[in-house]
Amino acid sequence: MDLIQTLLDGLMVGGLYATVAIGVTLVFGIMGILNFAHGQMVMLGAYTAFFVVSAGLGFWPALLIGMVAMGALGLVLERVVFRHTLGDHMQGLTASLGVIMVVENLAAAAFTHDPRTFEPPLPGSFQIVGLTLSSQRMLVLVLVVVLVVACHLFLQKTRIGKAIRAMGQNRTGAALVGIQTTQVTAVVFVLGSAMAGAAGVLYGSLFAITPYMAAAPLMKGFILTVLGGLGSVPGAVLAGFLLGVAESLGSRYLSASFRDGYGFMLLIIALLYFRRGLFGHRGKVRV
Amino acid sequence: MDLRPNLSAARVAAVALGGLMLATSCLAQTIKLGMVNSLTGPHASFDLPASEGVLMAVDEINKRGGVTVKGKKYTLTVDSEDAQSKPEFAVSGAQRLLRDDDIKVIFGIMTRGPGMAAATAIGKSDVLYIGAFTLLDTLLGKPGGELMIRTLNNDATVAKSFVPTSVTELGVKKVGIMLPNEDVSRSIVAVYKPLLEANGVQVPIVEYFQPDTQDFAPVLRKFQNQGLDGMLTGTNDALVEAILRQATELGGLPRKFMYRGGSGAPAIKYSKAVDGFTWQILTRDIDNTSDPKVKAWVERYKAFTKKDVSPNSYWALTFYDSVFMVAKAMEEVGSITDVKAIGAKVKSTKYEGVRTMRFDKDGHAQSDIDLGILKNGKVSSVRAAAS
Numbered sequence: 001m002d003l004i005q006t007l008l009d010g011l012m013v014g015g016l017y018a019t020v021a022i023g024v025t026l027v028f029g030i031m032g033i034l035n036f037a038h039g040q041m042v043m044l045g046a047y048t049a050f051f052v053v054s055a056g057l058g059f060w061p062a063l064l065i066g067m068v069a070m071g072a073l074g075l076v077l078e079r080v081v082f083r084h085t086l087g088d089h090m091q092g093l094t095a096s097l098g099v100i101m102v103v104e105n106l107a108a109a110a111f112t113h114d115p116r117t118f119e120p121p122l123p124g125s126f127q128i129v130g131l132t133l134s135s136q137r138m139l140v141l142v143l144v145v146v147l148v149v150a151c152h153l154f155l156q157k158t159r160i161g162k163a164i165r166a167m168g169q170n171r172t173g174a175a176l177v178g179i180q181t182t183q184v185t186a187v188v189f190v191l192g193s194a195m196a197g198a199a200g201v202l203y204g205s206l207f208a209i210t211p212y213m214a215a216a217p218l219m220k221g222f223i224l225t226v227l228g229g230l231g232s233v234p235g236a237v238l239a240g241f242l243l244g245v246a247e248s249l250g251s252r253y254l255s256a257s258f259r260d261g262y263g264f265m266l267l268i269i270a271l272l273y274f275r276r277g278l279f280g281h282r283g284k285v286r287v
Numbered sequence: 288m289d290l291r292p293n294l295s296a297a298r299v300a301a302v303a304l305g306g307l308m309l310a311t312s313c314l315a316q317t318i319k320l321g322m323v324n325s326l327t328g329p330h331a332s333f334d335l336p337a338s339e340g341v342l343m344a345v346d347e348i349n350k351r352g353g354v355t356v357k358g359k360k361y362t363l364t365v366d367s368e369d370a371q372s373k374p375e376f377a378v379s380g381a382q383r384l385l386r387d388d389d390i391k392v393i394f395g396i397m398t399r400g401p402g403m404a405a406a407t408a409i410g411k412s413d414v415l416y417i418g419a420f421t422l423l424d425t426l427l428g429k430p431g432g433e434l435m436i437r438t439l440n441n442d443a444t445v446a447k448s449f450v451p452t453s454v455t456e457l458g459v460k461k462v463g464i465m466l467p468n469e470d471v472s473r474s475i476v477a478v479y480k481p482l483l484e485a486n487g488v489q490v491p492i493v494e495y496f497q498p499d500t501q502d503f504a505p506v507l508r509k510f511q512n513q514g515l516d517g518m519l520t521g522t523n524d525a526l527v528e529a530i531l532r533q534a535t536e537l538g539g540l541p542r543k544f545m546y547r548g549g550s551g552a553p554a555i556k557y558s559k560a561v562d563g564f565t566w567q568i569l570t571r572d573i574d575n576t577s578d579p580k581v582k583a584w585v586e587r588y589k590a591f592t593k594k595d596v597s598p599n600s601y602w603a604l605t606f607y608d609s610v611f612m613v614a615k616a617m618e619e620v621g622s623i624t625d626v627k628a629i630g631a632k633v634k635s636t637k638y639e640g641v642r643t644m645r646f647d648k649d650g651h652a653q654s655d656i657d658l659g660i661l662k663n664g665k666v667s668s669v670r671a672a673a674s
Contacts, residue, residue: 002508002511005508006505006508009502009504009505009508010505013502013504113329115525115528115529117528117532117556120536123536124535124536124538125536125537125538125539126538127538132511132512132537132538132539133538134504134533134536134537134538135536136536137504137536203501206502206533206536207501207502207529208501208525208528208529210525213501216499216501247502247505248504248505249505250505251496251505251506252505252506252508252509255495256468256494256495256496256497256500256505256506256509257468257495257496257497258497259496259497259500259505260497
């Protein structure tokens with residue numbers, strides 16, 4: 001029973017990691033840059049939820065507003081910053097580091113360093129077949145599964161999703177067959193940022209919100225992007241769940257002092273056997 | 288030859304010289320105290336109220352007539368430097384104070400980074416340093432630390448009063464300890480675990496977690512369904528609030544907590560979900576006190592600072608009583624410059640101020656503390672004397 005509880009805890013946290021990693025891997029697949037500023041969307045999404053819930057509007061509007069607001073911010077960043085760095089990956093990387101500094105310090109100045117929390121919609125725990133489970137954690141697990149499945153369906157079944165996948169495989173080829181690459185790039189930023197916003201809202205429903213909270217999920221997001229195979233959404237999702245489970249099992253049955261170390265061990269071991277990550281494909285990125 | 292103009296000039300010169308001597312004499316009748324504190328930056332939340340306490344004590348001493356040493360009246364003045372929450376500014380501030388030969392006593396610094404830097408600089412000089420940061424205890428009584436005093440109790444002294452009082456107030460019998468994996472946590476366990484056991488409490492689980500942990504579920508699962516009725520945790524408000532939040536959400540965990548830290552804030556939000564929560568107030572509880580001395584001090588503090596008390600205002604009592612002790616020691620020793628004698632007198636004196644202040648021979652505080660209690664949704668406090 002304890003093992004199942006721990007596994008469920010791991011899946012829940014892993015789902016959050018995966019939600020962050022989807023945005024990172026999508027942007028990498030389309031633009032070839034590791035967007036470090038992605039973590040700031042998680043943080044701003046969490047603050048958005050905090051203010052919306054504090055205003056009395058509740059968790060569900062907060063989730064919606066967090067996603068929409070971060071999607072809009074992602075669009076602004078793409079138009080104002082990242083569109084101009086398309087030809088130079090190093091420039092894009094540097095710009096994303098600059099965005100982190102600006103957003104993080106503005107957030108610290110505006111929101112202070114004090115940790116914030118808001119009341120989750122399902123507080124407390126429940127018992128089922130001998131398991132004691134946190135209601136909110138189970139809700140978060142369900143929501144991340146819904147988000148991941150919805151994102152997968154969007155990429156697989158819609159016209160724009162197919163365009164994103166085509167660009168991930170060959171940007172020039174996609175442009176040659178008539179795909180509006182600038183529009184698709186914008187959609188990728190909006191989608192990735194909205195997912196990060198959702199992850200932020202869900203993070204905030206469980207953990208403390210601070211201007212510096214982005215570092216941990218972002219670091220995990222990058223591990224997953226590499227572990228899953230650069231640019232691979234299914235890879236990032238699978239790696240997310242694997243990482244969450246590894247951290248939970250390691251912390252529960254080995255040592256909680258080494259929590260972040262389990263992720264890197266997993267990364268090293270996986271890359272020994274899967275040099276391009278779990279879903280990497282002959283040096284090409286896959287969306 | 289007419290000498291009258293020259294005589295006139297001599298009279299003017301004599302009057303001017305007399306005036307200068309009088310002015311010098313008046314200036315000499317002040318005792319200049321040094322103070323270095325982080326008045327800005329992230330540590331200001333501790334140091335700013337602490338500096339207010341020094342200024343308030345000086346103001347009160349001056350209003351009641353100042354300090355009388357060998358029949359001579361002195362008023363106190365304070366020369367203050369801002370450490371800006373940074374070690375380099377703490378050092379430069381301390382050095383500026385040390386360059387002033389009139390300053391023989393320096394107060395200040397609550398936090399270890401700037402504190403250690405300033406103390407190291409001050410330790411090389413013949414000046415009495417009265418500080419409060421935790422690591423100052425490691426310098427006291429050692430070469431360079433003979434003229435240093437810490438006004439807050441160290442962990443071992445706090446634990447001697449905190450543990451038995453918490454055990455009684457919470458009624459715990461079996462407690463787990465959960466702390467971040469840091470050096471300070473090892474020393475906390477070394478002090479608190481034997482004390483808990485000496486007070487009839489079993490401690491079957493001690494767990495350390497990665498200090499920047501956000502998700503405590505896996506480590507909390509280790510404490511789940513173990514028959515525990517309490518947990519000892521720390522070491523800062525943000526961590527403890529996260530632990531409390533997730534412990535109450537996971538279920539099957541103890542609902543009584545002892546916090547090795549100085550605030551009830553982490554538990555207030557969850558007052559309905561926890562059965563008990565105790566914390567350490569290293570000076571005095573100024574929010575829920577029935578002590579008339581503390582109540583009167585709070586009113587004077589509000590009048591002096593022209594602001595209401597905040598959750599950090601109790602740090603204003605860090606040095607407040609010590610200023611009175613230094614003034615009293617100067618009077619009793621009969622010197623304003625013999626810092627060795629003044630320091631020895633302060634260390635050997637028990638002073639009943641707003642706090643009950645006493646020190647051991649090395650300058651470690653042996654004061655009593657207040658213990659904050661949250662029980663049945665209500666916040667109160669009790670005085671916990673070091674045994």
